[in-house]
Amino acid sequence: MTKITKAKMFGVVALFVSQVVAIGPGCVGAFASESEIDYTQRAMDLFQQGDLEGSIEEFSQAIKQNPNNWRAYSDRGAELAQLGNAEDAMADFNKAISLNPPSGKVYFNRGKLESELLLPEAAIKDYDVAHKYRPHDPMILNNRANDKASIGDIKGAVADYKLAIKLNPEYSEPYNGLGFMLEQQGNTRDAQLMFDKAIARDPSYAKAYYNRHKAKLALGDKRGAIADLKKCATLYESTGQLEMCDQCLDDVKALL
DSSP, X not given: OOHHHHHHHHSSOOOOOSSXXXXXXXXXXXXXXXXXXXXXXXXXXXHHTTOHHHHHXXXXXXXXXXXXXXXXXXXXXXXXXXXXXXXXXXXXXXXXXXXXXXXXXXHHHHHHHXXXXXXXXXXXXXXXXXXXXXXXXXXXXXXXXXXXXXXXXXXXXXXXXHHHHHHOTTOSHHHHHHHHHHHXXXXXXXXXXXXXXXXXXXXXXXXXXXXXXXXXXXXXXXXXXXXXXXXXXXXXXXXXXXXXXXXXXXXXXXXX
């Protein structure tokens, strides 16, 4: 596996997280027809039940009732992205944004998809807009930091990670991202400290174990590095991410 591939797999370049962002009751408009409201409610109910395809169909019916329902486009797009249909998801996000939504949610959703498609500059622009609407949301800052890191804006990435941590000290991901930046700068001890903090807040955070193993190796703690790799493999196996599990196990064998 190349270094680039490993960076994508275990580093801070965030891919689209398989979840729909903040689907809520949604204001579908004071003059919405009853059927539009019904379709939207059924869509949300089906999403909660894990029936994404059924939910998408209900959102489509809501859009037929009201072609200006930007929330339905946004939520349907997030579900399409979760199912791997990036083209239709992007079309939905673009349509929602063309309707001038008074919210940063759709910009956040589109930014996540752009990150998955390896379009960091576009993602950063969307996160900028989302941040203006939701300045106290640490997830927006963390995701923007990931994309800034991917284009070499280390200063900007570090600033975003630190602000995300300040906004929510219990949020694990920015600690991992900040640790990754510190490791790239050669500050291995402080990097390990950040990985420690990430794992303390989320003991199931596989990427943080993988990143910490590299810091431990650099500091001469081979036994600790192997232990982290084995833990990483176990966590990936438990979530069905077998390719990543195998990579961790291969790295263990290389150290024995």
